[in-house]
Ligand code: SF4
């Protein structure tokens with residue numbers, strides 16, 4: 001998914017990045033990139049990414065240890081380098097598997113045979129691999145793709161390894177939420193049978209790899225031989241958390257903040273954004289469970305509960321929440337405020353500790369959007385491939401022959417897959433399909449379709465449609481129906497509901513079908529996967545799949 | 558003072574976390590279900606399902622509404638089941654729950670016939686069947702905890718408290734948003750009052766609630782038999798007989814261990 005970055009939002013290097021300097025220049029993460037906007041109250045931009053050299057060097061020191069020195073550019077050339085013309089995201093990966101470019105695949109806690117679009121294509125592509133390793137808490141459809149309904153296992157050559165892993169209650173470690181809190185969790189029970197925490201599996205695999213490559217003199221063996229991997233037989237999440245935080249190699253102590261990271265090889269950090277999560281004084285801050293809101297105005301920050309990247313700053317870009325004197329724009333919900341008497345910020349950790357623009361010295365009046373070279377927010381992201389201004393396009397499969405809002409029908413930059421990706425036409429597939437989830441099942445369903453209490457609530461794959469469409473097709477509530485697209489058919493139970501209404505678009509009645517996608521051929525409650533219907537079409541910038549709209553038809557089974 | 562729960566259909570999102578929490582706390586097995594064309598399951602309350610959310614696609618003044626209702630024992634202030642029970646296996650506690658004593662029950666199932674909401678279920682499939690229904694988590698209440706379903710509800714659709722206080726809260730809610738609620742707290746007065754109280758955006762008949770008077774339903778054993786259709790009485794009587802025979806047979810084959818655990822009340 002995040003194929004374009006290394007930890008800490010450092011870009012993945014490309015082939016032309018000869019050294020760190022060239023890499024930083026190309027990615028704009030260089031002090032040279034700083035732009036000072038003219039004619040504004042603020043006269044300085046911190047361009048924080050200008051510090052990226054410290055972060056990439058500290059990362060390389062964490063990964064390659066003593067082997068990484070100033071003389072060898074800190075082993076920068078050990079990093080895998082991508083070809084910018086190749087799409088490395090989920091859809092691109094499935095297509096590369098089909099073309100035989102990917103020989104082996106490790107799947108950790110994912111289920112691409114159900115979760116990605118165009119499941120029939122994904123399942124066929126798995127059969128092109130030499131080997132497949134699936135690590136999951138349940139047997140899933142990806143692990144069992146070779147014996148899925150309709151295929152002959154003897155014709156599939158892929159060697160499949162299945163590693164049972166511990167679930168979150170059976171291992172220790174941190175989990176980061178989308179609010180950026182890293183919360184520490186403890187082991188409650190032992191994992192069943194042979195299941196192991198994924199961290200331990202990785203450790204054992206890496207130790208074995210190092211053993212296998214130890215005597216290998218080829219250059220491609222060097223990154224494995226030189227990898228700084230010294231956790232012993234039993235790796236702990238605690239050791240990894242410290243390493244992610246990073247050390248000052250001159251003192252052997254944990255670094256207190258990313259401000260202490262250096263580009264001379266004397267510091268390490270597995271992820272500069274996580275510096276400060278573990279400190280010599282306070283220990284593992286992710287494990288904090290403070291339930292008192294220490295914010296002076298009690299806005300509900302709870303800053304002593306777990307730890308939040310970066311530097312326990314709960315709300316990023318918080319300097320944009322104050323005026324030029326450091327006073328909150330919204331006095332009822334102040335995130336930070338400047339106490340002029342003591343010349344200090346109060347509240348959340350400020351995004352850069354400089355005084356507010358009006359109180360700062362000339363030449364040090366820092367603008368608030370510190371991660372942008374010009375220090376300002378952007379109304380449009382000028383690095384979007386089809387930007388700068390958002391546009392409405394019809395999806396790849398659309399019941400309309402034109403875009404009712406502008407002249408171009410489809411997004412000219414969208415990623416359109418070529419593998420088993422037939423495109424349907426409205427005369428054959430007049431309905432619009434969309435996929436979504438129900439409350440009771442989670443993602444590909446493998447964690448919920450095996451729980452009897454949840455299966456009781458939602459036992460079968462179903463689709464939802466309007467009473468009008470059902471009447472047109474002679475479908476009764478509870479009938480088995482077949483939903484078909486150019487890429488495949490699925491069977492499901494029809495839930496006929498007034499919650500679905502026919503759409504009137506450009507004077508035409510268009511019916512919509514709601515497709516759940518949590519089912520597959522593994523587990524306790526089985527059913528057809530909704531993603532058999534969805535196409536290999538991806539967003540132009542991220543290749544996030546176009547799951548939400550496609551052409552289909554429905555009939556009684 | 559007696560406890561109650563206020564269920565507000567306007568706050569309920571139909572997530573059914575309460576259904577699962579109830580099964581978890583009471584260690585009830587999952588039922589084998591199928592999708593019959595609705596999002597609702599299991600189809601009805603049973604000896605292994607003490608509560609469920611009922612989904613209604615309602616039409617109110619031309620406005621379509623998807624409304625949820627939580628079904629479980631109402632824990633009546635004057636429970637008909639308790640008055641019908643010849644051996645006082647069902648009793649209203651002063652704390653609120655209508656509790657059931659396995660050790661007293663001899664399986665007549667008059668309570669099933671007497672309940673105006675059709676709540677008590679019989680474990681037909683068990684060798685030693687008993688009546689099963691929502692316990693109001695009396696075991697949790699005794700330990701100072703709120704019911705499992707209330708505890709798990711993510712939206713505040715379920716609120717636990719003193720019944721009198723809940724009635725005040727419910728009245729305030731209706732007064733604050735008269736356009737969102739029908740002006741009726743179901744359970745305030747029905748059959749002399751229920752411990753579980755309901756607020757709804759549509760008339761309660763549309764959600765399948767029975768329209769009941771304010772008089773408590775008092776049914777003694779004989780009246781229970783007289784008040785219900787003869788066929789039910791006959792079925793009940795036959796099943797009672799069958800049950801007693803089964804029970805005697807099982808008792809004979811029971812281990813001493815089991816005997817120790819059961820107090821004989823049918824003699
Ligand atoms: S009060 Fe307890 S027994 Fe009754 S429905 Fe709620 S969780 Fe189930």
Ligand code: SF4
Pocket residue numbers: 568569570571572573574575576610625627706709710711712713714715
């Ligand atoms: S848990 Fe609460 S919101 Fe969810 S279905 Fe039950 S009552 Fe409604």
